[in-house]
Amino acid sequence: MNDLLQRVKEIDIRQVARDLGFELIQTRRMLCPFHVEDTPSLVFYPPPQNEFHCFGCGKRGDVINLYADVCKIDFKTALEELGNRYIPGYDGHGSNKTRKIDVKSIYTQKPVEEKPFVFQEQFSRIYEDFQQFCLNLPATESTRKAAEYLRGRGIDDWTIRHFRLFVIKNYGLANDYLKEKYSTPELIASGIMNERGNLVFFKHPIIIPYYQNGRITYLQGRTIGDPPEGTNKYQFLTGIPRTIFNIDSLKNQRGNVEVYITEGAFDCMTLVKQGMIAVSLGSAKTFKKEWIKHFKKFNVWIWFDNDTAGQAGARDLIEILHLNGIYVGMKYLPSGIKDINEYFQQR
Ligand SMILES: [Zn+2]
Incomplete structure (x- = not known):
């Protein structure tokens, strides 16, 4: 069973999305089936990460979560069905049917508006x-x-x-x-x-x-x-949406100044100590669409960690900011240095 879980998790999430009937744009993104939108904000992280993340509604997960939630079935059923369909030689229980979903109706059906989170x-x-x-x-x-x-x-x-x-x-x-x-x-x-x-x-x-x-x-x-x-x-914190660390420092800044976006809060603190203007997202994959407005007038540099998650997150963020007309570039760390904090400590 554990072996099945591992093998199913490795099925290319983009293939599963395509087989469900979704149309992928540049093999990287698609219109989110979980919220109403006109521009696609659901991004795929290809294997080995093999996950999806919607920058519009925040929904994220692996291939099993995607399949389960789109088909409105539970995790176990989704695991069985994916095993039956994609793992050669897997002889599970459950039905062998190929699920067909009506993508069009998913997109046109206005889902019940979720109660928006209100910060008190x-x-x-x-x-x-x-x-x-x-x-x-x-x-x-x-x-x-x-x-x-x-x-x-x-x-x-x-x-x-x-x-x-x-x-x-x-x-x-x-x-x-x-x-x-x-x-x-x-x-x-x-x-x-x-x-x-x-x-x-x-x-x-x-x-x-x-x-x-x-x-x-x-x-x-x-x-x-x-x-x-x-x-x-x-x-x-449990159940509270994260805000941007040090966001107040962007207030009263001139346009066109350079603003750094980092992954970790300590990295942001390090840059501020160096005299730079910086904010942190707390992780490589948490950017939300409503945050775009904070960066409109600046020259933005993305400076994330030197690992797969960091680099993938940085590329997605660049794409999103760029599509929104923001002047944005990416900073790299020398190889062997894991984050900004370490970089400045070694200098
Ligand atoms: Zn969404």
């Missing part, structure tokens, strides 16, 4: 309260470790203050404080707590606040140093 000012209040509480506690061992780690990455005291980074000095106290002040459903809605009513930043005590119009609109947690086995380096 209360969320900002919770994040800011949390930040203030953490800053006010006396320093602990984890503060020292965090500062040491950040310094090792070239994030100095100026940078920490400038971006108002903070550390969860005492997880238990922070948890209790928030629960005393706010209701659990409120905290869960703000993405800062999980369904069990615990702060989501259990293993991620370094907190990077994202500001928009002077208010915190997003929080990102980072482990101190390398994450433990089975944990990601970063922890994001």
Whole structure:
């Protein structure tokens, strides 16, 4: 079964899309079947990544997700059907039928408008309260470790203050404080707590606040140093759409100045420390169409990580910005250097 999953995940997602009846443009993109649009914003990442991502509605996934969601069937059924259809010699259960979908009706059927996410000012209040509480506690061992780690990455005291980074000095106290002040459903809605009513930043005590119009609109947690086995380096809020890190720095800038878009927040901080204007997206694949407007008047440089995901993400972003009339170029890192942060540290 695991072998089937692996093999099905490797079926070229573009082939499956074509076989479902979709028309691909330049073998890279198509009109999104999951939201109404006139210009195609669903992009395919060819194998080995083999995923799709819609820059219009944010929907993303692998070949099985695409198939399941287009056909409105569950994951297991989709896996079986794809196995039957594409894996030679696979003799699964389930039917052997070839699914035909009516692409035309998918596109013309106006789906029920999803309730748009509304960011509540209360969320900002919770994040800011949390930040203030953490800053006010006396320093602990984890503060020292965090500062040491950040310094090792070239994030100095100026940078920490400038971006108002903070550390969860005492997880238990922070948890209790928030629960005393706010209701659990409120905290869960703000993405800062999980369904069990615990702060989501259990293993991620370094907190990077994202500001928009002077208010915190997003929080990102980072482990101190390398994450433990089975944990990601970063922890994001649950169910809250990410905003752009350092977006306020684009306000009051002249037109035509050079603006850098980086993947990681630390990369952005590094460039700002170097005197450049920079923002970060938090990952290589999160760009949203409504963000285009922020970059209209600038000369944009995309400077992503030196890996497959980074380079693929950078190319897609260049295409999107370029199509929208934005002057955009790509910066590369020397080979062997993984990100901007490392690059400036080695100089
Ligand atoms: Zn879409």
